[in-house]
Amino acid sequence: MxxxxxxxxxxxxxxxxxxxxxxxxxxxxxxxxxxxxxxxPHIFSRVLELPFRSDADVSVEENPDCFRFVVETDSIGDVRAHTIEIHPGVTKIVVRPNGYLELSSLDDLELDMWRFRLPESTRPELASAVLTDGELIVTVPKGDELEENANDNNGEFRGAGGGWD
Incomplete structure (x- = not known):
């Protein structure tokens, strides 16, 4: 070598x-x-940000249909997952309390936040956050747009150059 x-x-x-x-x-x-x-060569185009410090103990579970993030908390009330487009093609899921208005303010920029880089197969626009029994549960569904388009064909198979007329 x-x-x-x-x-x-x-x-x-x-x-x-x-x-x-x-x-x-x-x-x-x-x-x-x-x-x-x-x-x-690239940046990560999808990121999840939770309202906790970067050293928080967050359980990350990957299932065939979604990612699940679970963290114990008692310091926040009702929460909501917001999808923000930081730059064209770069999306960030931000979980904040319901009354939090300034999502994209750079004045409140906090660098020590818990973040997770999401793969391209995730659907950030469908993310949800729920607070149950002192646990914050954030779910980010997976699914390719090709799968969605396949479901829109009413059961028909379509392809290029197939010879099926």
Missing amino acids: PKKRNNIAIQYYINNTNGNNVGHRRVPSSGGSHKKLRRL
Whole structure:
């Protein structure tokens, strides 16, 4: 197996302080290992955010038809799951108390929130949140749009180039 090359080059520019104002002098770092930085190819387009700190004990269950998130709480009242489109193609499910009005305010930006990256197979617009016996239960259904379109054909199979007339 060939050795992996690291391509990071760190350079420092130091002002010349000997009084002749010649300019800057470039000093390469002495680290020796170089690595080329890469940009991530994508961001996660679906995220669930719960109104708890990031270290909260949340039970995550994946079923064939949904994801279920269960957390014990006594500090919030009635809750609701809101779907917010942060950027075209990037959706966030935010669970907040019913009276909470400012969902997208950056003034109340809280970085230490419990978050979960949802796969593409989830349907954030159908998410629900229920408070039962001191437990917050958030359900995010799964389902591809292809499955929905298949159900809209009244039991008929349709495809391209099939020869069924």
